[in-house]
Amino acid sequence: MQADFFARKRRNTLGFLLVLGLITLGAILITEYNIVRGFESFPRAVIWALGNFYPTQESLSRLPGILNSLIETLLVSIAATTLGAMFALLFAVLGSNTTRVNAFFGSICRGIATVFRNIDVAAWAMILLFSFGQSSLTGYFALFFASFGFLTRSFVETIDEVSGGSVEALRATGASYFSIIAQSVVPSSLPQMISWVLFMIETNVRSATLIGLLTGSGIGFTFNLYYKNLNYDIAALVVIAIVVAILLIEAVSNYVRRVIL
Structure with a gap:
């Protein structure tokens, strides 16, 4: 009985993750979001922030x-x-x-x-x-x-x-x-x-x-x-x-x- 409960819970979890993955994939395709370019831009954004976005003596x-x-x-x-x-x-x-x-x-x-x-x-x-x-x-x-x-x-x-x-x-x-x-x-x-x-x-x-x-x-x-x-x-x-x-x-x-x- 307990094994059936955990098996059903596992199936529900996998089903939820599958649906979530399909929704995410659909959103990426609709918005034409480039995942690789998004991850590549993150280091550049951090470098820009460190080089420009900080208080100075004049501020x-x-x-x-x-x-x-x-x-x-x-x-x-x-x-x-x-x-x-x-x-x-x-x-x-x-x-x-x-x-x-x-x-x-x-x-x-x-x-x-x-x-x-x-x-x-x-x-x-x-x-x-x-x-x-x-x-x-x-x-x-x-x-x-x-x-x-x-x-x-x-x-x-x-x-x-x-x-x-x-x-x-x-x-x-x-x-x-x-x-x-x-x-x-x-x-x-x-x-x-x-x-x-x-x-x-x-x-x-x-x-x-x-x-x-x-x-x-x-x-x-x-x-x-x-x-x-x-x-x-x-x-x-x-x-x-x-x-x-x-x-x-x-x-x-x-x-x-x-x-x-």
Whole structure:
């Protein structure tokens, strides 16, 4: 019986790899991609980057402006995530199977969150460009909508996983709906929710760099400006500043997770 199970699992794995290989081959043929030329160009790209894409003494004079743009991007990312988390908590409580008011209203809340979650943040930015133009506000709303959708789904799963038993116990004692939310759902789910919010901040800082290219704001716009003007030394300094900021945020997030979880 066990041998049949492993044989079936092996056949499924081989079948999946075969299908994946056929799809890859089809994509190569359709796009006329030259695999050999692609691998040959990689060493040349590395050599060019090492010879051109590095900060110089002169580029350091632009560091204050780069840091200002980076701080703007960080603040927009944190603000969008924080407000998105507030709305996500409301929709998660109303949409969770554990705490929903009724099945119909819960389905509407989950449906709205699903729509927002499945639209990529770059797509949100392009949609909002028609309304707000190239500005920090466009990037803010794009990050807010993406954060709201992702965090609502994460919060719903957290509430269903963590708070089920305690909610049933409080209902058995005759506790009111708001007492259950305040005394059971929020306290038991808060550490995991904070962890999701920190993860979303990290993600939004990375996404905000791409959004800046579209909205003409923040550190993404700064990088694009110098790169298009062939100021590769300053563009390299921008990349280093982004990498350092992301690593610092990740280190802080990991420390906070270790403390609260």
